[in-house]
Amino acid sequence: MLETKANVILAGALREFLENGYKGTSVDRLAKAAGVSKPTLYNHFKDKEALFAAVIRQQVRIFYQDVAVLAIDMPVSGDPKVLLHSIFSAMLTRMLNNTDKHQDFIRLMIGESGRFPHLAQEVAKSIHKPVIDKLSQILKLHPEIDCLDPDMTAASILGSLIYFVMTQYILHASEILPLERDRYINQLVEMAVGY
Amino acid sequence: MLETKANVILAGALREFLENGYKGTSVDRLAKAAGVSKPTLYNHFKDKEALFAAVIRQQVRIFYQDVAVLAIDMPVSGDPKVLLHSIFSAMLTRMLNNTDKHQDFIRLMIGESGRFPHLAQEVAKSIHKPVIDKLSQILKLHPEIDCLDPDMTAASILGSLIYFVMTQYILHASEILPLERDRYINQLVEMAVGY
DNA sequence: GTCTATACATCGATAGAC
DNA sequence: GTCTATCGATGTATAGAC
Numbered sequence: 001m002l003e004t005k006a007n008v009i010l011a012g013a014l015r016e017f018l019e020n021g022y023k024g025t026s027v028d029r030l031a032k033a034a035g036v037s038k039p040t041l042y043n044h045f046k047d048k049e050a051l052f053a054a055v056i057r058q059q060v061r062i063f064y065q066d067v068a069v070l071a072i073d074m075p076v077s078g079d080p081k082v083l084l085h086s087i088f089s090a091m092l093t094r095m096l097n098n099t100d101k102h103q104d105f106i107r108l109m110i111g112e113s114g115r116f117p118h119l120a121q122e123v124a125k126s127i128h129k130p131v132i133d134k135l136s137q138i139l140k141l142h143p144e145i146d147c148l149d150p151d152m153t154a155a156s157i158l159g160s161l162i163y164f165v166m167t168q169y170i171l172h173a174s175e176i177l178p179l180e181r182d183r184y185i186n187q188l189v190e191m192a193v194g195y
Numbered sequence: 196m197l198e199t200k201a202n203v204i205l206a207g208a209l210r211e212f213l214e215n216g217y218k219g220t221s222v223d224r225l226a227k228a229a230g231v232s233k234p235t236l237y238n239h240f241k242d243k244e245a246l247f248a249a250v251i252r253q254q255v256r257i258f259y260q261d262v263a264v265l266a267i268d269m270p271v272s273g274d275p276k277v278l279l280h281s282i283f284s285a286m287l288t289r290m291l292n293n294t295d296k297h298q299d300f301i302r303l304m305i306g307e308s309g310r311f312p313h314l315a316q317e318v319a320k321s322i323h324k325p326v327i328d329k330l331s332q333i334l335k336l337h338p339e340i341d342c343l344d345p346d347m348t349a350a351s352i353l354g355s356l357i358y359f360v361m362t363q364y365i366l367h368a369s370e371i372l373p374l375e376r377d378r379y380i381n382q383l384v385e386m387a388v389g390y
Numbered sequence: 391g392t393c394t395a396t397a398c399a400t401c402g403a404t405a406g407a408c
Numbered sequence: 409g410t411c412t413a414t415c416g417a418t419g420t421a422t423a424g425a426c
Contacts, residue, residue: 115216125368152374155359155372164351166357171305171316179347200409232411233403238410
């Protein structure tokens with residue numbers, strides 16, 4: 001990534017928006033976070049909304065590539081239970097990668113999905129859909145997995161994994177609703193494969 | 196519900212916060228929405244945060260009672276598949292009840308879970324946990340349902356149902372990720388019961 | 391292109407009259 | 409308890425010098 005001024009602004013804006021949300025982040029803070037003045041910021045981005053959209057779209061691209069890499073590395077053969085376990089585990093690991101602040105991104109995107117419906121749709125299209133499609137494809141590839149409706153199954157599995165992140169990290173409820181990671185994954189595998 | 200001034204303020208604040216989020220709602224708007232002046236509002240609530248907390252806690256109480264009623268009305272005997280289908284369907288219907296604006300509530304609560312972690316925990320404790328416990332209890336009551344880990348299963352089922360609402364209504368992705376309600380529920384039932 | 395300085399609206403919260 | 413009026417701070421965005 002080139003250290004252009006636009007990229008410096010984007011990097012600072014990402015941190016600030018993730019931390020304080022759209023309305024909770026002032027343009028002053030955005031300028032300060034990037035180490036530039038406000039007019040400079042407005043010189044690179046039309047307004048606050050445009051900067052926010054650029055930040056989100058950059059993250060969407062990063063996650064999209066992430067998903068693609070994950071899909072390539074995925075094993076496709078072997079015992080279905082072992083296979084699915086490693087896939088679900090890799091997905092969760094990716095979502096819990098703290099340096100990527102994925103949890104804050106989910107919080108931000110859901111929180112702003114009313115104000116920015118189009119951005120929310122881009123997230124669904126470029127992140128959720130590829131994951132679901134890939135998962136569905138894997139389910140179909142394995143006849144031992146007695147799955148009647150792979151598309152719906154894939155979606156509900158992704159939902160379950162996101163819910164794990166949501167309760168444990170986003171809603172800060174790991175003590176109220178303790179979900180042990182490995183038990184959760186194992187259970188999902190059992191449900192998906194059938195008994 | 197008594198039409199006290201505090202309740203009028205709460206009702207207006209609920210609408211405004213659901214629509215525009217915490218930072219997106221000004222105290223001026225809150226006062227106008229209730230048809231009172233700002234000093235009157237501050238006479239009933241310490242500050243904006245206190246009013247927000249009161250709004251959320253009121254909704255939590257309402258949803259809590261809702262869950263309790265749902266639990267009472269739940270059938271506990273009969274064919275497991277029919278039973279689970281009716282339970283999942285009732286849960287989704289409740290979450291999609293537009294007059295209750297449950298979708299906006301989810302968006303609001305997740306969006307503000309960083310700023311108000313304690314409120315998020317109250318939601319988890321008073322809404323999610325009872326649902327999961329009840330669901331787990333039902334799974335245990337039916338030995339025909341070959342469920343190795345009812346607690347994890349119940350949580351992941353709730354997660355799947357919430358994900359349905361999230362994609363279709365919160366992220367506005369019903370065209371990008373079309374999930375047909377009955378197919379989704381049927382698939383969840385199949386997964387839960389085993390084949 | 392980048393800055394200082396600032397315009398102008400709105401923010402949360404309150405004083406003081408009634 | 410309720411209002412009008414207003415506080416100081418902060419909001420987004422821009423003019424004009426360099």
